[in-house]
Amino acid sequence: MQRSTRQRDAIRAALQSARRPLSAREILADTQAEVASIGIATVYRTLKLLVDAGEVEAVPLPGGIPHYELAKLGHHHHFQCTRCERVFDVPECGSNLKELLPRGFTMERHELVLYGRCAACAG
Amino acid sequence: MQRSTRQRDAIRAALQSARRPLSAREILADTQAEVASIGIATVYRTLKLLVDAGEVEAVPLPGGIPHYELAKLGHHHHFQCTRCERVFDVPECGSNLKELLPRGFTMERHELVLYGRCAACAG
DNA sequence: ACGATATTGATAAATCATTATCAACATTTT
């Protein structure tokens, strides 16, 4: 049976309050304020648990490590700051991507990642 | 001074005839027809050379390894087949992505990758 | 509170793409 632990609560809370996708290391850093002894293994284990439960989704990034965010945010895309490397959510792009496909190809999903400077790093 | 070798010619030829981005391993496999003894180190070394020379561009993929294609193909996007993993080019999407940015963010570039079945795998 | 057992944390190990090493070899220059 699955148990409720301070570590798991802290990881869920970190994902909820960040309002942006976090890497495993970011989650570790954020949760250490709540559970000082937490280790990286627990972060990875819990992320796997939450992803398998459908509570969290992995965000794959071109040339980067996966980030994680709460599932059920609706379809949207991501922005990664080229200076601080943080990832942010941006709204869906709306264009009809299926029109781009060569004949005979079928589309299941798409990933769009914008790169640039976030507000904090733009100055 | 830089020398012309069978290996380098084979790698250039593979990238030219593929007409789609290739991974290092795909390039190795394709060039072994021409130079049976070619090794993976030579593929990586030559790719680095060609990228530095501006002749080839690396295509970063979400959750995947970089693929390589000839530079100066103009702006476009990519499609990766979820079955055979091959990557294909698709035209630029055209929508105004800057509209998606939060206030204060600036955009430098973007990566769009479509996923699905290619014509050969769709059946 | 107790017992059963799920979970944790430190760290060793696994994974895997990429790079470094270096003797053998190929190419270019003389």
Added chain:
DNA sequence: AAAATGTTGATAATGATTTATCAATATCGT
């Protein structure tokens, strides 16, 4: 052709993320 040196290929090493191990600990049902 011979010398000089750039290149190759096998493989060891690297680097970085992720997973496995296992004794110690925390949680939950009784």
